[in-house]
Amino acid sequence: MTLFTGLSAFPLTPADDGGQLKPELLQRFLERIVAAGVDSIGLLGSTGGYAYLMPEERKRTLRAAVECVAGRTPLIVGVGALTTDVAENLARDARKAGADGLLLAPMSYQPLTNEEVFRHFEAVAAAGELPLCIYNNPSTTKFTFSPDLIARLAELPNVTAVKMPLPADGDCAGEMQRLRAVTPEGFAIGYSGDWGAKDALLAGGACWYSVVAGLLPEPALALTRAAQAGDAAEAERIDDAFAPLWALFREFGSFRVMFAMAEILGFGPITPPGPILALEPASRERVEVALRPPLQVAG
Template identity: 75%
Template sequence: MTMTLFTGLSAFPLTPMDDEGRLDADLLGRTLDRIVTAGADSIGLLGSTGGYVYLTPEERKRTLRAAVECVDGRTPLIVGVGALRTDTAEDLARDAKAMGADGLLLAPVSYQPLTEEEVFRHFEAVAGDLPLCIYNNPGTTRFSFSPDLIARLAEIPNVAAVKMPLPANGDYAGELRRLRAMTPGGFAIGYSGDWGAKDALLAGVDSWYSVAAGLLPGPALALVRAAQAGNAAEAERIDSAFQPLWALFREFGSYRVMFMLAEVLGIGHASPPRPILPLPEACRGRVQAALEHLVDVVGDRAESPI
C-alpha cells in the first residue's frame, strides 16, 4: 500500500466558484500554485473544504481536470469521491484514475442513516486501482466509523489510510495506539480538525489533513515539520500563532471562514454555494487580525501580502 501518499501535510483548497456557480479555474490555479510552491506533501482536492457535496459530477470532473493541468505532477493529488449513491462514487473514482489523480478520499455520504455493513459494501465497491483513504467525518456525514469497521476496511486492497476526527477525550496517543494495533503495517492514520493538529502531530500521527493549509500552506507546513522533528516548543509557538484563526474556525465553521480569508489574503473572491452564506462583513476585521497575528509570529512563511 502507498502509505507515503497519506503522510505529512495534505492541504485542502476551496473549489472557487463565481456568483453564478461557475468554476474559477484561474483562482483555483493560483491557490494550487501556492500549495505546490510551499512544498505540501499532497493536495486534498474536492474534500469538505472543496465543497464536493454541493457540486454536480460534471463540475467535479471540471475541477479535477483543471487541477491536474495546473499541478502537472508536482504534488500528489488526493481526490474526494464521496456521493449519495455507490454507482456515482464508483464513476467518480474511475474518472479520478483516468484523469491522473494519485489517490482517493471517500466519505459515506447519505440521507438515510447507514449501517456498518452498508458502509463496508460501499467502500468495497468504490475501492479500485488507486490508494484510498477512509474519510471519518461524523460532524458532516453523521456516520462514525468504529475501530472494528476501520480494521475491516483496512483489509480491502488499496484501502490505505484513514482520516480521523479529533478524539473527544483528547487522547491522541491512545487512539493512535489502538488503531495501529488493529490495522495492517503501513496503514496510515491521520487527523483533521485544524485546532487539534499540533497535539495529533506530536502524538505521532502520520498526517494532518488541513483546511488552513489550503490558503496558508507555509505556516501549516512549518507546524508539521516542527512536530515531525520532535520540536515541541516550535510546534507550540506556531500553533499559538494560529489560535485566533482556530477560534474563528470553531465559531463559524472553517468552510465559511476560508472564503473570506481568500479575499483578505488578496488571492481572489469566490462565493460559497447556497444555502451556505458568506461570513458577515463585520467579521472581516477579525479575519484580518487573525492573519496579521499569524504573520507576526511565524513570519514570511505565511506567504501573505500583508
C-alpha cells in the same frame, strides 16, 4: 513516505454564482500550495465543497488541478457521493484523469448501517484502483466509524489510510494505539481538525489533513515539519500564532472562514455555495485581525 503522510493541503474550489468552476483561481490556489512544498493536495475535500458540486463540475475541477500540479505534488481527490454509482463513477474518472489517490467520505441521507458503508467502500475502492483514504468526518457525513469497521475496511485492497476527526477526549496517542492494534502494518492514521493538528502530529499522527494549508501552506508546513522532527516548542510557537484563527474556525466552521480568508488575502470576491452564507462584515473583520499580527499574512 507513502501518499497519506505529512501535510495534505485542502484548497477551496472557487466557483461563480451558477456553480461553475473558476479554473484560473483554483490554479492560483494550487500554485501557492505547490510552491510551499507540501506533501499532497486534498482536492475536492469538504473544504473543496465536493458535496455541493455536480459530478461533471467535479471532473472538470480535477482536470484543471491535474493540468496545474501533475508531476509536482501528489493529488488526492474526494470522490464521496450520496450514491454508490456516482462515487464509483467519480473514482474511475479520478484514475483516468491522473489523480494519485482518493478520499472517500460516507455521505448519507438515510442513516447508513456499518454493512452499507463497508459495501460502499468495497465497491468504490475496487472501481478506483488507487490508494484510498477513509474520510472519517462525522460532523458532515453524520456517520461514525467504529474501530471495528475501520479495521474491516483496512483489509480491503487499495484502502491504505484513514483521516480521523480529533478524538473527543483529545487523546490521539491512545486512539492511534488502539487503531494500530487492529489495522495492518503501514496503514496510515492521520488527523483533520486544524486546531488539534499540532498535538496529533506530535503524538505520531501520519498526516495532517489541513484546511488552513489550502490558503496558508507555508506556516502550516513549518508547523508540520517541527512536529515531525519532535520539536514541540517550535510546533507550539507556530500553533500559538494560529490560535486566533483556530478560534474562528471553531466558531463559524472552517469552510465559511476560508472564503473570507481568500478575499482578505487578495484573491478577489469568492462566495460559498448557497445555502452557506459568507461571514457577516463584523465577523470577517475578526478574520482579518486573526491573520494580521500573529500570522503576518494580511495587511
